[in-house]
Amino acid sequence: SAGSNPLGRTNFASTPKLEPVDIPGMKPYCIALDLEFNQPSQTIVQIGAVLGHLPSGVVHARFSCFINPQEPLAPHIATLCGIAPQALEIAGSLSEAFEQLKAWRQPFVPDVQRNPLTWGGSDSEALRQALSLDAENYLFGRRCNDVKTLYTAWCHAQGRASQGGLATSMKKLGLVFEGRKHDALYDAANTFRMYCALLKTFEREKSKILTPTV
Numbered sequence: 001s002a003g004s005n006p007l008g009r010t011n012f013a014s015t016p017k018l019e020p021v022d023i024p025g026m027k028p029y030c031i032a033l034d035l036e037f038n039q040p041s042q043t044i045v046q047i048g049a050v051l052g053h054l055p056s057g058v059v060h061a062r063f064s065c066f067i068n069p070q071e072p073l074a075p076h077i078a079t080l081c082g083i084a085p086q087a088l089e090i091a092g093s094l095s096e097a098f099e100q101l102k103a104w105r106q107p108f109v110p111d112v113q114r115n116p117l118t119w120g121g122s123d124s125e126a127l128r129q130a131l132s133l134d135a136e137n138y139l140f141g142r143r144c145n146d147v148k149t150l151y152t153a154w155c156h157a158q159g160r161a162s163q164g165g166l167a168t169s170m171k172k173l174g175l176v177f178e179g180r181k182h183d184a185l186y187d188a189a190n191t192f193r194m195y196c197a198l199l200k201t202f203e204r205e206k207s208k209i210l211t212p213t214v
Helices: 075-081 087-089 092-113 121-128 147-158 164-171 184-210
Strands: 030-039 044-053 057-067
Touching: 030 075, 030 092, 030 121, 030 184, 044 075, 044 121, 057 092, 057 184, 075 147, 092 164, 147 164, 147 184, 164 184
Parallel strands: none
Antiparallel strands: 030 044, 044 057
């Protein structure tokens, strides 16, 4: 059920009214998606997502839902992700969580890009496969925008090492991870922030290229 907790400790969804934006040829909103998994089964236990406005870098809506994995939660995953096993025991199924995610996304469809942002590139496909959905009709399509790959390319262009997780990588762009690491909602929100920061670096490089030299 939807609640009013933006911290993702219970199921949470928010649906604001979107502001009008005119960017020719581009939908101005995107969704960043993140999952948390039980181990060693790789069963999904949390879906987190945010709706971000690319021109401003502002998160306009958040979604978080726990899933009952129908198996004990590994103790180290409970500690790492900050998930109480009792929260999963009363949670719904993955199919139910996916229906909630679709309902949360639906009001944004005219203005939001289909392919989600992810950190690492596998979460969107992992969700599709876990639900045994056809790729052509899948909510997020066949592809994702992998922010980690984009960041790695930026590091190579800068002559920097690209090793490290999301929080460590953010520091190289002058960002500080906000919230709890390994919480799907916070990971999604920070993935969006990382993407916006990378876009700004590309914009600055574009300005240098287009600026005439004297």
